[in-house]
Amino acid sequence: GNSVTQMEGPVTLSEEAFLTINCTYTATGYPSLFWYVQYPGEGLQLLLKATKADDKGSNKGFEATYRKETTSFHLEKGSVQVSDSAVYFCALSDLWGSQGNLIFGKGTKLSVKP
Amino acid sequence: EAGVAQSPRYKIIEKRQSVAFWCNPISGHATLYWYQQILGQGPKLLIQFQNNGVVDDSQLPKDRFSAERLKGVDSTLKIQPAKLEDSAVYLCASSLDSGQGAYEQYFGPGTRLTVT
Numbered sequence: 001g002n003s004v005t006q007m008e009g010p011v012t013l014s015e016e017a018f019l020t021i022n023c024t025y026t027a028t029g030y031p032s033l034f035w036y037v038q039y040p041g042e043g044l045q046l047l048l049k050a051t052k053a054d055d056k057g058s059n060k061g062f063e064a065t066y067r068k069e070t071t072s073f074h075l076e077k078g079s080v081q082v083s084d085s086a087v088y089f090c091a092l093s094d095l096w097g098s099q100g101n102l103i104f105g106k107g108t109k110l111s112v113k114p
Numbered sequence: 115e116a117g118v119a120q121s122p123r124y125k126i127i128e129k130r131q132s133v134a135f136w137c138n139p140i141s142g143h144a145t146l147y148w149y150q151q152i153l154g155q156g157p158k159l160l161i162q163f164q165n166n167g168v169v170d171d172s173q174l175p176k177d178r179f180s181a182e183r184l185k186g187v188d189s190t191l192k193i194q195p196a197k198l199e200d201s202a203v204y205l206c207a208s209s210l211d212s213g214q215g216a217y218e219q220y221f222g223p224g225t226r227l228t229v230t
Contacts, residue, residue, distance in 0.1 A: 004156070036221075043118070044157070044205065044221040089156050101147070101170060102219060104156030 002027045006090045006105035013080055013112050021075040021108045023064075023090035031092040033057075033066050033073040034102065038087045047075075047088070080112045116140065118222035120206050126228045132194035135225045139187070139208030145169075146183055147219060148191050149205040157205055163189065193227075201229045 007022040025031065035047040035057070048057030053068035062077045073090060090105040119138040127133050139146050144165050149157035160179065162170040166186040174181070178197070183189040193200055203226050207219040 041223075043223045044207075046218050046220075049218075091156070101159050101162060102157070104158070106154065106156050 002031065002092060002094050002103050004090050004092055004103055004105040006088075006108055008106075009087075009108040009110070011108060011110045013110070015082055015112055015114050016079045017112075019075070019077040019080045019084075019110070021088055021090075021110070023073045023075065023105060025071050025073065025090075025092050027071075027092055027094050029094045031094045033064070034091040034093065035062070035064055035073070035075050036089040036091060036104075038089065038107070040086070044089065080110070082112045082114050085110055085112045118206055118208055118220055120204075120222035120225055122225055123223065124226045124228075126230065127196055129198055129229050130195040132192065133196055133227060134193075135191045135204050135206075135227075137189045137191070137206030137222060139189075139206070140220055142210070143208035143220075144186075144211055145209045146189050147207040147209075148181055148189070149207065151203040151205055151224070153202070160191070160204075196227075196229045198229050201227055203227070 003026045005024050032051040034049045036044045037047045038044050048059040050057040050066035053066055056065045064073050064075045087107045087109045089107045091102045093102050121136050146163045148160040150160050151157040160174045161181045163183040166183050179193055181191045203224040205224045206222045209219045
């Protein structure tokens with residue numbers, strides 16, 4: 001079945017450090033890929049998405065590229081801020097098989113220190 | 115535009131008791147989802163509605179969980195009787211549609227359930 005695997009956390013970085021959170025997926029169809037973010041005490045928010053191979057999603061300085069050959073969608077940011085501290089979830093949606101349902105990874109907690 | 119509303123935000127019950135959660139999606143959103151998020155894990159879909167019909171409830175433990183969306187707008191999720199392993203955050207999400215459009219799902223703040 002479809003699944004998402006993302007790197008274990010927590011990840012602790014200093015402000016302005018480079019961030020990478022790895023995400024790989026298994027899917028039988030042609031999924032869309034997403035990164036969601038959950039700030040403390042808040043609901044999940046869509047951070048970025050990519051709907052086909054080689055697409056790059058970007059938002060708020062974060063970006064991720066849909067790599068079909070490596071079944072990956074790694075999240076990157078060149079210079080993190082304290083306000084980026086949150087839990088990040090990689091997810092896929094197999095539109096053809098699951099009516100658009102999201103399948104999430106376990107989440108990676110990011111803490112950014114000043 | 116108002117977001118997805120959920121209530122209550124927190125609930126503590128004893129095992130074998132019943133509990134109900136309420137969700138009001140964003141106006142005009144046809145598709146509504148309920149997810150269960152156990153601590154340290156990603157959300158897992160419990161049930162998906164398209165208007166007032168069930169699209170997918172394959173992961174809903176139907177012996178104790180039930181959900182309805184009678185008028186195609188707001189929805190309730192019920193657990194009866196609750197077990198300790200039901201302790202989790204219950205998330206409601208809505209989207210304009212599902213399927214080929216890959217429409218964004220908007221999430222509510224969740225209801226944190228603790229079963230003692």
